[in-house]
Each structure stands twice: as C-alpha cells, then as structure tokens.
Amino acid sequence: MKNVKTYSSKEIIKILEQDGWMLKRIVGSHHHFKHPVKKGTMTVPHPRKYIKPGTVKSILKQAGIEKILS
Incomplete structure (x- = not known):
C-alpha cells in the first residue's frame, strides 16, 4: 500500500457507514x-x-475495505 492521507474522524465514519x-x-x-x-x-x-495515517490504515484494513488505500 502506498502512503495514506490523513482523514478526519467524520470522513472515516462516513466510509465505514457506506460499507454497512x-x-x-x-x-x-x-x-x-x-x-x-x-x-x-x-x-x-x-x-x-x-487521524494519523497509520491509524487510518489499521481501521480500514480491519474493516476489510483496504481498496480505498490503493
């Protein structure tokens, strides 16, 4: 995976909710x-x-939606 940009908690929550x-x-x-x-x-x-890039990467990887990171 390439470098991950920083996201706000609102953006991460929106991504998670869109995934169900x-x-x-x-x-x-x-x-x-x-x-x-x-x-x-x-x-x-x-x-x-x-939210730091490493935390974003970890949250999205655990949620099974890593494709956003590529």
Whole structure:
C-alpha cells in the first residue's frame, strides 16, 4: 500500500457507514461500529480533526475495505 492521507474522524465514519458498519455504542471519545456480516468491532476516535495515517490504515484494513488505500 502506498502512503495514506490523513482523514478526519467524520470522513472515516462516513466510509465505514457506506460499507454497512453501524454505530453500536459510544464510550468516551470513541465510537464503536459493528457490521451485520463482517466480524469484529471497529473503534474510531471521535471527534478528531486528523487521524494519523497509520491509524487510518489499521481501521480500514480491519474493516476489510483496504481498496480505498490503493
């Protein structure tokens, strides 16, 4: 994968929701998402103006939507 740009937490949440992830709970400054078919829980720090590229890469890879990164 090439260099990943920085995203805001709003942008990451929008990408996850477009892929079918649904907000299940909020704990402090973290939003937790579940998918009806995919396994696992995605945790996104929110609100954040910038999420570091490594964190973006990790979230999208775990969510199974790495194609955005290429």
